[in-house]
Amino acid sequence: MARAGRRAFLSGLLAAGMVARPSWADAGSPVFLSAAAVPDGGYLLCGITANFDVVFRIPLPGRGHAAAAHPTRPEAVAFARRPGTFPMVIDCATGQRKATLSAPEGRHFYGHGTFSADGSRLYTTENDFAAGRGRIGIWDAHQGYLRIGETDSGGIGPHDIARLPGSETLVIANGGIDTHPDSGRTKLNIPTMRPNLAYLEESELVETATLPKPWNKNSIRHLAVSATGKVAFGMQWQGDGPAPALIGLHQRGQAPHVVHVEGEDIHAMRGYIGSIAFADQGKTIAATSPRGGILQFFDAHRRTLIRTAQIEDVCGVASHDGGLTATSGTGRILQPSVSNKWSTHHRNLRWDNHLIAV
Amino acid sequence: MKRICLIAVLVTLPFGTQAQPVAEAILKSHIFPRFEALATASSDLANKAQESCAPASKELRGAYHAAFDAWVSASHLRFGPTERQDRAFALAFWPDSRGATPRTLAALIADKDPVATSADAYGDVSIAARGFYALEFLLFDDTLKAAGDPAYHCALVQTVSSDISNNASAILVDWTSRYAGIFLAPGPEGRYRSEEEVLQELLKALSTGLQFTSEARLGRPLGTFDRPRPNRAEARRSERSARHVALSLSSLQDLAIRLAGLDTALAADFSAKFAIAQNGLTALNDPVFKTGASLQTRIKVEVVQQNVDSIRSVVTQELGPTLGVAAGFNSLDGD
Structure with missing residues (x-):
């Protein structure tokens, strides 16, 4: 069959609903995505099953950070570590690159993105570095990831982005730190930084939540969203001396709260949260501190520490089917919940910052 | 075991x-x-x-x-x-x-x-x-x-x-x-819980100092290959750009060797590596990094930058672990 004829034939079948559209099952049914490094210096995007097996390994051109999974198609967007310029859209069923998002002139990506509920739009956090403002790039996932617009992120240095469940409301962690590619990762505005959580609806800023002034050097970086729309955020302390707190919670329309942790328990976090996730129907928050080599569980309602688990170089954490899974730079994938210590050790992989639930 | x-x-x-x-x-x-x-x-x-x-x-x-x-x-x-x-x-x-x-x-x-x-x-x-x-x-x-x-x-x-x-x-x-x-006087109630944490603070200062010299002091005037940016060199109006690199490296070398302590092999490695960077800078003989002038100059500045990065890699991979700072894939990331 001639190529064009075959394509027409297939699309006819698709239109008639006779051939199933590709789904995540065609990519081996991963439940998580994670970037990884391999010993020879190469970088990968991997699909991980519920059994912690790696079902696909797709080479990346450089070190990854986070990823976004399309809600229906077996398609992942792999983001580079900031200041990245290469988010790649990968067909996880075939391993083929479907598109490479290129940052418009004067923008670079921060390493996170999320899809609209129907998968038609991809939203990415970006730096408009001439202006020193955060932007959210909007891409049409149905038209080969064509850039169709952008909007202000509501702050400086937007990092993580998530969608509130059952809505198209986006929540953005504006970390507050101004950087410019002309000076690498040098932080330009620590004395005046003012991080926030910003909520966007149809590209309009509808709400911002800001911690009070003494906390203005606490960079809000990573997010988790519960089924009821509660947002947990992990911070990175940029001030001098010990961090006052590193975990916060926010519900729209209310003031943000921090989780108070004291003494050795906050000291052990080393001023730095790597990833954050909700578990137990939103009752528990898990946050990782890779510098301290710990994963901590917090009571989301009482805003208190429940317990601390020691895991060397832990960073990625995500929930799936109500349970938590964490990954480490030493290659481990584990369930850190109280009773279940089941884990797998991929000795030839170093799991990078974030574990993304499909 | x-x-x-x-x-x-x-x-x-x-x-x-x-x-x-x-x-x-x-x-x-x-x-x-x-x-x-x-x-x-x-x-x-x-x-x-x-x-x-x-x-x-x-x-x-x-x-x-x-x-x-x-x-x-x-x-x-x-x-x-x-x-x-x-x-x-x-x-x-x-x-x-x-x-x-x-x-x-x-x-x-x-x-x-x-x-x-x-x-x-x-x-x-x-x-x-x-x-x-x-x-x-x-x-x-x-x-x-x-x-x-x-x-x-x-x-x-x-x-x-x-x-x-x-x-x-x-x-x-x-x-x-x-x-x-x-x-x-580190202690359980202090900002530093142990002597080791005091040294970790100094290690961080050393590592951040090297990063700043590489990315800002040397990196800014380099710009990109297609577009060098000599006007971004630090304090170029008073012709201090290269001097800042030399002064900062000299201070960072002193700190690195003190932190290496009794590890004489590590201290010797630091001395050798800092000397390479300083010699490269001296040979460059360009106080304000007019890197746009020639490809040759650009390559020489890039070599100094790589020398500084290689010192930082020794700080992270070798000095850090001796002071109780793990050189982990994620713990070093900072993103």
Whole structure:
């Protein structure tokens, strides 16, 4: 069959609903995505099953950070570590690159993105570095990831982005730190930084939540969203001396709260949260501190520490089917919940910052 | 298993037991002399500005260079007293990617803002208009050195110089009266829980200092291959760009060798690597990194940058673990 004829034939079948559209099952049914490094210096995007097996390994051109999974198609967007310029859209069923998002002139990506509920739009956090403002790039996932617009992120240095469940409301962690590619990762505005959580609806800023002034050097970086729309955020302390707190919670329309942790328990976090996730129907928050080599569980309602688990170089954490899974730079994938210590050790992989639930 | 444990004990024991002497030696021989020199040279700068505020004054320019040298030699020690009230930021607002320093100074001059008549009041001005980089514009920038009413310009030079001196003096007093005690007496309730944490603070200062010299001091003028940016070189108006790299490397070398402690092989490795970087810089013989001039120059600057990065990699991979800082894939990431 001639190529064009075959394509027409297939699309006819698709239109008639006779051939199933590709789904995540065609990519081996991963439940998580994670970037990884391999010993020879190469970088990968991997699909991980519920059994912690790696079902696909797709080479990346450089070190990854986070990823976004399309809600229906077996398609992942792999983001580079900031200041990245290469988010790649990968067909996880075939391993083929479907598109490479290129940052418009004067923008670079921060390493996170999320899809609209129907998968038609991809939203990415970006730096408009001439202006020193955060932007959210909007891409049409149905038209080969064509850039169709952008909007202000509501702050400086937007990092993580998530969608509130059952809505198209986006929540953005504006970390507050101004950087410019002309000076690498040098932080330009620590004395005046003012991080926030910003909520966007149809590209309009509808709400911002800001911690009070003494906390203005606490960079809000990573997010988790519960089924009821509660947002947990992990911070990175940029001030001098010990961090006052590193975990916060926010519900729209209310003031943000921090989780108070004291003494050795906050000291052990080393001023730095790597990833954050909700578990137990939103009752528990898990946050990782890779510098301290710990994963901590917090009571989301009482805003208190429940317990601390020691895991060397832990960073990625995500929930799936109500349970938590964490990954480490030493290659481990584990369930850190109280009773279940089941884990797998991929000795030839170093799991990078974030574990993304499909 | 027994053997592994023994090695672990041998590796950790010497540092655990002698951290205090190492920290104390670094305080006395590395930290104090640098902040004393900064306070003295800054005080001299403020005095010289009172005597002669003309941008072309040899005495004033000499005092500016001496005080700026002292700052760069201490500029990696960014914790405690330098961060209180954002003192270090007020001494050194750079990189200034969006030109806030000349813009803010030009506005003060155009408005003849009376804030320039008092060093105390000047402490509330935007940090972009304070410190050494602002003073450089007032003394060396073709536009700003001649801008506005000469009497106002003179007052601004004097006030910026006095503000620098006030800040440098506050850092020194804070170190001697308060922070030295915190630094030397770690404990369960202290900012530092153990001697090892004191050394970890110094390790971070060393690593961040190397990163800043590589990414900002050397990286900014390099720009990209297609578009070198010599106008972004640090303090290029007073021809100090390469000097800052040399001064910072010299200070960082002193700190690295002190932190290596009894590990003479590591100390020797540091000495050799720092010498390579310094020799490369000397051979370059280009005070302001006019990297656009030739491909050859560009490659030489890139080699110095790689030399600095390779020192940082030794700090992270070899020195860090001996001071209890794991060289983990995620723990080192910082994103």
